[in-house]
Amino acid sequence: MTHNNQLFQIYGLGYPVVLIPGFASKADSWGLQYRWLKKYFQVIVFENKSIACTQSKSEDYIDIAVSDINDALRTCSIKKVSLLGASMGAMIALEFAQRFPEKVSSLIFASLPIDDNLSFKNLTEDLNLSIQNNSDRDFFLRKLSTVFFSPDFVKQETFNILSDFFMQNGKSFSNDALCAQLCAVNNWLESKKWIDGCQCPCLFIYGSEDQLVSVKNTINQLTNVFKKSEVKIINGAGHAVHIEQYQEFNDIVYDFLQKFLGSNLDGLLPKVLFS
Numbered sequence: 001m002t003h004n005n006q007l008f009q010i011y012g013l014g015y016p017v018v019l020i021p022g023f024a025s026k027a028d029s030w031g032l033q034y035r036w037l038k039k040y041f042q043v044i045v046f047e048n049k050s051i052a053c054t055q056s057k058s059e060d061y062i063d064i065a066v067s068d069i070n071d072a073l074r075t076c077s078i079k080k081v082s083l084l085g086a087s088m089g090a091m092i093a094l095e096f097a098q099r100f101p102e103k104v105s106s107l108i109f110a111s112l113p114i115d116d117n118l119s120f121k122n123l124t125e126d127l128n129l130s131i132q133n134n135s136d137r138d139f140f141l142r143k144l145s146t147v148f149f150s151p152d153f154v155k156q157e158t159f160n161i162l163s164d165f166f167m168q169n170g171k172s173f174s175n176d177a178l179c180a181q182l183c184a185v186n187n188w189l190e191s192k193k194w195i196d197g198c199q200c201p202c203l204f205i206y207g208s209e210d211q212l213v214s215v216k217n218t219i220n221q222l223t224n225v226f227k228k229s230e231v232k233i234i235n236g237a238g239h240a241v242h243i244e245q246y247q248e249f250n251d252i253v254y255d256f257l258q259k260f261l262g263s264n265l266d267g268l269l270p271k272v273l274f275s
Contacts, residue, residue, distance in 0.1 A: 008072045009045045012038030015261050016081045018069065020046045020089035022111075023181050024144065024170040032246040033084070033253070041257070044072065044081070046089075049177065061184035065092045066099060079103065082257060086110040086242055087212075088181060091188050097198045106260045107202045108253055111213060111239050113185075114194045114221060119212045123147075124182045127175075141170040150209035150238035162243060195225060202229040203256045205249060207237025230256065 009027055011034055019030040019037075027045040034043045046069055049061075069092070073081065082105050085093035090112035097104040113120065123144065130140045145163040146154050153159055170178070204222055206215045219231050232252045237245040 007047050007049075007068050009047070010076070011043045011045070012041060014041040016042045016044055016078050017257065018044045018046060018073075018081050018083045018093075020065070020069070020083065020085035020092050021048050022085070022087035022089045023185060024141070024166075024173060024178060025086070025089075026169045026172060029086075029166075029169060029243070032243060033250060036250060037253075040254075044076075044078075046072070048173075048181070060187060061180045062088070062092050062095055062188055063184075066096045069096055070100060070103075073103065080105050082106045082108070082261065084108040084110070084253065085112075087113065087239065088185050091185065094194060094198065095188075097200060098193070098196055101199060104198070104200050106200050106257070107198065108205065108256060109202065110205045110242050110249070111207065111210060112194075112204060112218075112222075113189060113213050114192075114218055115189065115214055119147075120182065120185050120189065124179075124186060127178055127182060137171070137175070138167065141167045144170065147211050148238060148240040149244055150207065150211075150236060152209070152236065153238060153244050166240075194222070197225040197227075200228065201260045202226050203252070204229060204231045205241060205252060206231075206233050207239065207241035207244065208233050208235045209237060210239045210241070212239045 017037060019027075019034060021027060021029045025048065027047045030045055034045050037043045046065075048065070049068075080103055083093040083096060085091070085108075087110070090109040093107055093109065094112070097107055126143065127140055130137055142163065145166040148166070149159060149162070173181075204219065206213065206219070208215065215233065223229060223231065234241050234245045234248050242249045
């Protein structure tokens with residue numbers, strides 16, 4: 001079954017799993033995941049809005065995304081889900097679980113940042129400068145793509161293909177939308193909302209070469225708060241761990257969902273993703 005909507009796309013049948021993209025990313029950034037997950041689950045791929053969501057100062061991109069996901073679940077008469085979010089998408093997933101705990105069975109966080117460090121503030125400054133100076137946004141997006149992947153991966157030929165894909169994703173957003181996303185990310189980090197934790201089983205996945213997250217320090221803090229949690233580190237991967245090392249990432253996600261959802265998932269995890 002496939003269902004298309006401006007805010008979400010639904011694939012497959014079974015227990016519902018929601019995928020939430022990160023900063024400057026569209027639903028197709030989860031392409032390496034939903035193509036095989038849909039064989040076992042009902043996969044709901046959330047779409048980040050392409051327009052600014054800041055009609056008033058009180059509005060926040062993450063808050064609005066949480067409301068959009070809740071509206072989507074209501075529309076589809078879905079009462080409980082597992083959530084998988086990457087970076088900003090992981091913030092949205094946690095915010096949703098804290099606001100609607102009765103609707104979440106488990107959480108998977110890819111590259112969740114929690115430290116109020118300079119990384120995202122520097123990205124915000126770079127973006128604002130490119131807008132103010134009317135400079136080509138390609139430079140900002142290309143720089144962003146190098147930060148999202150590990151230094152070794154950036155040297156590989158595959159990176160050029162993924163970088164072009166990443167840039168096309170970024171270009172689909174207006175300047176105001178990108179600014180709204182980064183503003184929401186910085187506000188979320190400053191608020192320390194992650195400290196409130198959540199009660200459902202959680203899986204944290206990080207790449208060992210993440211250039212935006214201090215992985216060791218982050219894990220130490222998270223495991224003190226999230227008591228029902230597991231942590232997996234994928235060696236050699238950067239911030240976009242679900243793209244750079246997708247097969248290992250997919251194996252980890254599949255095993256976690258199988259364990260905590262108690263699904264009768266027969267067969268082996270497919271290794272060919274585009275069959």
